[in-house]
Amino acid sequence: MTERHVLILGGTAEARQLAAELAARTPSPRVTSSLAGRVSQPALPHGSVRVGGFGGAAGLAAWLRAEQVSAVVDATHPFADGISANAARAAAETGVPLLLLRRPGWRPVDGDRWIPVSSLVDAAAALPELGRRIFLTTGRKELAPFAGPDRLPALDRLWFLARSVDAPEPPLPPNLEVLLDRGPFTLDGELELLRRHRVDVLVTKDSGGAATAPKLAAARELGLPVVLVRRPPAPPGVPQAADLAAALAWCAAAR
Ligand code: NAP
8 A cells, every 4th residue: 555645735833733743643644744935944844844836736736646645734824825726726636635724713802903904905004094103913025015116105104013034025114123023922022012112003914823812912902903904715615624633633534
């Protein structure tokens, strides 16, 4: 019997946990984790790792065939919709079973002042009415709506604190302070940060998960509005797991 080979499309904590859990099984399948290569010093998963794009859905399909992959778990970030669409197409083309492991989005609780928006462009448009000192936690490649040539002129009067793992890429807002940091974060740390920088508004994508949720609790405690960018839709027809246990059960059943 040929060895089972699970490909984990990664870049998230869940992907790393899944790689470690599968390696600990008896018998353990061959596991390859795939990273896009965006972060300079990524947290590496257990086991084999490949880095870089596959060359679209066709490239991924060719890779699945060449490496005799028996199952794919798309454990990429909820906003990484390009690779998720490619995975759905490649799985349909090759017949390799595909699971989407996607942590649930955040849910508001009493005291939250969330302003849901559909895109970062809509988030930028909402800001001038909401405050002057903005905390951006949207990712280092996502500053164009706040700083690019098509930005609203009113945005140039705002001050931005941008937190990301690696330095953000231009275009950058004129009044910008960069904070290089990687979660998990704590409520005390987030409260201290928001107070020290006298932040008026938090902007975040609805990434979900516990590691970066303390910023939401801190904003709630300080009564600050949160501009929350909604997730892109998941690819249709792909089965989903909301947590590691469900993903492990799917992997065990996918033979
Ligand atoms: P994306 O827009 O969905 O993907 C763009 C292209 O990057 C894909 O078409 C693919 O290139 C390549 N790619 C993406 N993820 C890959 C992976 N795991 N392995 C191999 N190639 C991959 O993705 P993104 O938003 O730039 O995110 C890139 C990675 O960072 C993802 O793996 C994601 O989990 C992680 N991440 C993203 C965010 C976010 O907010 N978007 C936040 C935290 C972590 P080819 O077409 O050439 O195959």
